[in-house]
Amino acid sequence: MHDLAAFQTALLSWFGAVSAAFPWRESPSPYRVWLSEMMLQQTQVTTVIPYFTRFLERYPNVQALAAAPLDEVLKAWEGLGYYTRARNLHRAAQMISTQHGGNFPQTVEALQTLPGVGRYTASAVASIAFGMRTAALDGNVIRVLSRLYDVVEDVSLPATQKRLWGLAEGLIKDSTRPGDHNQAMMELGREVCKPRKPDCLKCPVQSFCQAFQQGTQAARPVKALKPPTPHYHMAAGVITNEQGQVLIAQRPLEGLLGGLWEFPAGRCEGSEPPESCLERTFRQRLGIRVEELHHLLQVKHAFTHFRITVQVFEGRLAGGSLNPQDYPACQWVSWDQIGRFAFGKVDRKVIDHWQTRGNRLW
DNA sequence: AATGCGGGGCC
DNA sequence: GGCCCAGCATT
Missing domain, CATH: 3.90.79.10 (Nucleoside Triphosphate Pyrophosphohydrolase)
Known part of the structure; x- marks a missing residue:
């Protein structure tokens, strides 16, 4: 990135103008951010919103969730998919209540010890809820980065993933608003830098994008073909x-x-x-x-x-x-x-x- | 390194 | 019908 400060400014000013009012963005407590991130794993924003609202009414804090029977939590999760998430959510709530005195772990490494919390979710919670300067790499950000840097390697390869994490960390360097930075990167991928027909003409960071300059944006990210489903x-x-x-x-x-x-x-x-x-x-x-x-x-x-x-x-x-x-x-x-x-x-x-x-x- | 794990929206 | 999605755990 030739001018990191200019990139960050362009991204954040765009985000400030267009960011939607998702329920988890109101008073982003660790519990709310963690709950939303667990639901948002592999699941689109519009699908999550009604589940998140209902969940929060029923389980307003981590203690309430920890005290609930698992069957009831599964019922509240019904239809959202990837049901291991609900079991992990419940187990993590109990760990936070009993082992951490009701407080969330305060570092990326400690957050990752919670079941169901990997590097992405730990970084998202740490940056959004705690203001820590750590990059969050999800499917949206992978697509954005693969275009910004015109990544020609298959993004599903571990070596490419490692490179992408490094690129993401490079972009958030010295950021004064890391939580907004991460959310802006994801929102850019969702709203502008879309999988099909990206809206490069309304992209706030078009001038930084190597794929746009090469005209290769439609061919990024590169992914291996999947075998046919039986x-x-x-x-x-x-x-x-x-x-x-x-x-x-x-x-x-x-x-x-x-x-x-x-x-x-x-x-x-x-x-x-x-x-x-x-x-x-x-x-x-x-x-x-x-x-x-x-x-x-x-x-x-x-x-x-x-x-x-x-x-x-x-x-x-x-x-x-x-x-x-x-x-x-x-x-x-x-x-x-x-x-x-x-x-x-x-x-x-x-x-x-x-x-x-x-x-x-x- | 590869695989299993849901459901909804989009084309 | 295939692709994609605020990924993680297991092997």
């Missing part, structure tokens, strides 16, 4: 017992949708028909037989690494004794109690469909 077929069952209760099961605490509840489901093997898949799933994983299966609806859903089409059936308990194998827990619940459990997107669609349509069985 498509799986599944079957899920809404099974009712004699009391009109429905069977739900809790997914393993580790892994995909960890700790969330679902209508028991299994993957169809080969060209296995969904009804057979469902009978097999309930027999093998829950120890029960099901009967009178009727197709209810089809749900499609895309995860990061694969996509699924789920055939959802309703049916009745026919016999056997409930004995969950892969599921840590399962339970018969009445429909008016089902809202207390946290589900993933697919099962929320099933519940919505069932409740709009009405229950045919009774």
Whole structure:
């Protein structure tokens, strides 16, 4: 950077003019900044805002969050995705309450000892809440830097990441407003230096941008191609017992949708028909037989690494004794109690469909 | 160094 | 349908 002070001035004056009023920017206490940063990991601002507001009403401080049952925190997180974040959030709140006397760790290194807090989140909290001069490198900033310095290397490579962290630290050097600097860099990436069709003509730091000078901005950042995502077929069952209760099961605490509840489901093997898949799933994983299966609806859903089409059936308990194998827990619940459990997107669609349509069985 | 982990918005 | 997103933890 040939004139660092001029770059910082241009960036901050632009930020001062356009910065939006996000809820976490009002009285940025460590708790509020940390909570917002945890939610904002891999998640867009507009998605986070309603969750952040609700969370803050329910858990106004770190002690309130630490004292809450995990199931309740997961329910508040329902729909936000990457549910390990919610578990880490809860664990970190308990660590802060019991081990740190209710105060947040005060350095980047100490912040990183909290579960779910890596280098980015630690630096964001330290700079925004504590005014410390430390760079925050996220997906937006990576894109901005890859254009500012016309980085030709694949930005997903560890060596390139290391270089990008160094470039980010270089830009924040001697800054008097590091929190605003980091937020300005991210906002620039979100609003101007966008993934597709960057608005270089309204960019406050256009004159500093090597990619703009070379005309290569559309080709930055350079990323490796991802392998195609597989498509799986599944079957899920809404099974009712004699009391009109429905069977739900809790997914393993580790892994995909960890700790969330679902209508028991299994993957169809080969060209296995969904009804057979469902009978097999309930027999093998829950120890029960099901009967009178009727197709209810089809749900499609895309995860990061694969996509699924789920055939959802309703049916009745026919016999056997409930004995969950892969599921840590399962339970018969009445429909008016089902809202207390946290589900993933697919099962929320099933519940919505069932409740709009009405229950045919009774 | 590579992989797994959600869901929404955009094109 | 693919890409992207205020990344982190695990192996």
